[in-house]
Amino acid sequence: MAGIFSSLRRLYLVIYNWTVFLGWLQVLYLAVKTLKESGPESVYAAVEKPLILAQSAAIIEILHSLIGMVRSPVTATLPQVGSRLYVTWGILYSFPEVRSHFLVGSLVMSWSITEIIRYSFFGFKEAFGFAPKWLLWLRYSTFLVMYPVGISSEVGLIYKALPYLRESGKYSIRMPNKWNFSFDYYYNALLVLGFYVPGSPHLYGYMLGQRKKALARAKTD
Amino acid sequence: MIVTVTTRSGRELIKGGLELNDSATVADLQEAIHKRTKKYYPSRQRLTLPIPSGSKEKPTVLNYKKSLKEYADGNTNNLTVVFKDLGPQVKYSTLFFFEYLGPLILYPIFYYYPVYQFFGYKGERVMYPVQTYAMYYWCFHYFKRIMETFFVHRFSHATSPLSNVFRNCLYYWSFGAWIAYYVNHPLYTPVNDLQMKIGLGFGVVCQISNLYCHILLRNLRGSDASGGYQIPRGFLFNIVTCANYTTEIYQWLGFNVATQTVAGYIFMVVAASIMTNWALAKHRRLKKLFDGKEGRPKYPRRWVILPPFL
Numbered sequence: 431m432a433g434i435f436s437s438l439r440r441l442y443l444v445i446y447n448w449t450v451f452l453g454w455l456q457v458l459y460l461a462v463k464t465l466k467e468s469g470p471e472s473v474y475a476a477v478e479k480p481l482i483l484a485q486s487a488a489i490i491e492i493l494h495s496l497i498g499m500v501r502s503p504v505t506a507t508l509p510q511v512g513s514r515l516y517v518t519w520g521i522l523y524s525f526p527e528v529r530s531h532f533l534v535g536s537l538v539m540s541w542s543i544t545e546i547i548r549y550s551f552f553g554f555k556e557a558f559g560f561a562p563k564w565l566l567w568l569r570y571s572t573f574l575v576m577y578p579v580g581i582s583s584e585v586g587l588i589y590k591a592l593p594y595l596r597e598s599g600k601y602s603i604r605m606p607n608k609w610n611f612s613f614d615y616y617y618n619a620l621l622v623l624g625f626y627v628p629g630s631p632h633l634y635g636y637m638l639g640q641r642k643k644a645l646a647r648a649k650t651d
Numbered sequence: 652m653i654v655t656v657t658t659r660s661g662r663e664l665i666k667g668g669l670e671l672n673d674s675a676t677v678a679d680l681q682e683a684i685h686k687r688t689k690k691y692y693p694s695r696q697r698l699t700l701p702i703p704s705g706s707k708e709k710p711t712v713l714n715y716k717k718s719l720k721e722y723a724d725g726n727t728n729n730l731t732v733v734f735k736d737l738g739p740q741v742k743y744s745t746l747f748f749f750e751y752l753g754p755l756i757l758y759p760i761f762y763y764y765p766v767y768q769f770f771g772y773k774g775e776r777v778m779y780p781v782q783t784y785a786m787y788y789w790c791f792h793y794f795k796r797i798m799e800t801f802f803v804h805r806f807s808h809a810t811s812p813l814s815n816v817f818r819n820c821l822y823y824w825s826f827g828a829w830i831a832y833y834v835n836h837p838l839y840t841p842v843n844d845l846q847m848k849i850g851l852g853f854g855v856v857c858q859i860s861n862l863y864c865h866i867l868l869r870n871l872r873g874s875d876a877s878g879g880y881q882i883p884r885g886f887l888f889n890i891v892t893c894a895n896y897t898t899e900i901y902q903w904l905g906f907n908v909a910t911q912t913v914a915g916y917i918f919m920v921v922a923a924s925i926m927t928n929w930a931l932a933k934h935r936r937l938k939k940l941f942d943g944k945e946g947r948p949k950y951p952r953r954w955v956i957l958p959p960f961l
Contacts, residue, residue: 605838608840609913610833610839610840610913
């Protein structure tokens, strides 16, 4: 029974990782094509559907680590995936005003490159039990550049959306109401920006540690 | 007896060890360490017996009341203990006092002062009776908790790390301000009169029961402060293991029924889940301790914290 279960788990993870990989590959292809043909202002329109699909698939990843199907702790997955989903759904999807900003170009490029490497790395590991050395190196090195680019694009886009958040009052709940509750999406965005301040260096430090461990292990193998 | 004190990395904390007489207790050793190191007063020290390297067992923590001989394992000349610095410590009563002082001061500020000007609400604010009752209810609650801290509670641990003061104050102060903001808001919507009376009435009964539970717990621990565990008995403890938490949670329910804010309910759920963790641990410990074997009493069947659910 245990054997069947673990094979099923592996098969499922192989399919999952390679499917999402294909999604991000399509995002990258469309993004590069659009950047070459027109410019960063049309990137969002070109990648919208696959981007939203591929990014939302990461919700399943949180479930994976919650039920212990993969080893990465949910405390590491949740903030990363959460901030990406926030930018995808809560900013870009909800506020078309920022979609034509040039930062969308760098955002989509850095996300898709990182994810293509990451999903193929896990796809290899689940399918064959190992990943090629060059892929391991890429997995634990590209973030050195991609994270700062990605994070500054995220922060920049949230910042650019702030006036629209405030003006529209979208997703905000105002008093008076029966349950005496209010929620201000604009202040919520400021809070999110505040979390990036300690969050980003923490995440970067965590990845540096992972890099050191993974590359040292690869050397001894 | 020569006592060697090492750190967890194996370095000798006090060069040459400490010379103590044979009848010395762990407390005497802690005093001696304090005298030599100056910095590490007894409550800052955690002393354990060394564990063999590679062993996954938890090390034995030395009890300050026991004699060193009990840990020396027959060898009366030498003893090695492992020292860990627990960091700066504060008394439990100090920790509690500062936790509760925040809500006690912050809430009336929202009630009495025109703070809502800073949130963009101009003009006069008309207060509903429930807002006034809620303010007195809230202040009575935290005043009671401060009084209990100094005159009722007996703490099983004397001190707590200083860092807990900052963490706990952040929790109590920010939740307090958040709830106060909504209950005293110029655009506050009250519930009907009957619901308010039921909520506040039930809440007051729970608060008084909570005080009585705390007095029972104090008497349970006895004046010798032995810290030994006993089966809680009397009043609601005959039904629930942690009746003190039950009454605390239900009095917040009363407050929330009367004031009806989402913030208040969120606070209640967070507080209840924290207390449920503690209650489950205590229930498990009591059941293990009083297993009904070898003459030990059997722990009676009881709810853990939230009858009729848990």
